[in-house]
Amino acid sequence: MDTSEIIFVITIGIAILIAVVWRLASRRHMLPCPVWLCWLVELDNPFTETNRAAFIVEKLALEAGMVVLDAGCGPGRLTMPIAKQLGMGGQVLAMDIQAGMLSRTREKVEEAGLTNVEYLEAGLGDGKLPIEHFNRALLVTVLGEIPYRTSALREIFDALMPGGILSVTEVIFDPHFQTRGKVTRLATEVGFRERAFFGNRIAYVLHFEKPQDG
Numbered sequence: 001m002d003t004s005e006i007i008f009v010i011t012i013g014i015a016i017l018i019a020v021v022w023r024l025a026s027r028r029h030m031l032p033c034p035v036w037l038c039w040l041v042e043l044d045n046p047f048t049e050t051n052r053a054a055f056i057v058e059k060l061a062l063e064a065g066m067v068v069l070d071a072g073c074g075p076g077r078l079t080m081p082i083a084k085q086l087g088m089g090g091q092v093l094a095m096d097i098q099a100g101m102l103s104r105t106r107e108k109v110e111e112a113g114l115t116n117v118e119y120l121e122a123g124l125g126d127g128k129l130p131i132e133h134f135n136r137a138l139l140v141t142v143l144g145e146i147p148y149r150t151s152a153l154r155e156i157f158d159a160l161m162p163g164g165i166l167s168v169t170e171v172i173f174d175p176h177f178q179t180r181g182k183v184t185r186l187a188t189e190v191g192f193r194e195r196a197f198f199g200n201r202i203a204y205v206l207h208f209e210k211p212q213d214g
Helices: 003-026 035-041 053-059 079-089 099-111 149-159 180-189
Strands: 067-071 091-096 117-121 134-140 160-171 193-200 203-209
Touching (some): 053 160, 053 193, 134 149, 149 180, 180 193, 180 203
Parallel strands (some): 067 091
Antiparallel strands (some): 160 203
């Protein structure tokens, strides 16, 4: 085993240890990933394809002029590739409850020279999102961190245009993992219809559509 392989194994070991501690702490409190761990959130999981940024973005079927909500954006792992793909004709709203995460996202966006990203420090369910404004919305390993999930999903439903898509990504390695059944039940309760499923029961991307008559 060479030096790079040793470093990789050590890194994975540390990540697993952190995940275990975070999971245990989250049994009592719904703790979002702390800002000092943003480096861990920025990494694509090497064990699951469905959690990789490129896979999630590809399945969004983005088009020129779209407006996208990256809810619980963290350090901008999805914000960046979406903004790049949309270009100046589209827009991304990076939303997070932690100012430190938004600061990290802003730094990366400015370094890349992108100008089509806006920022919102707020929690889902706070009523801060505009009505029928977005074509796409993302919740990437975020739903389980939200105390009032029904209110959060209802706000996203109202914020999406008719025909808009909510993309939910869940991976069992995440301390707040939500099962497909639970996510589907919560989403359909507020009016969404399931449209597509990618992956398996332990790592998946699930798409819901706001009905045209919604």
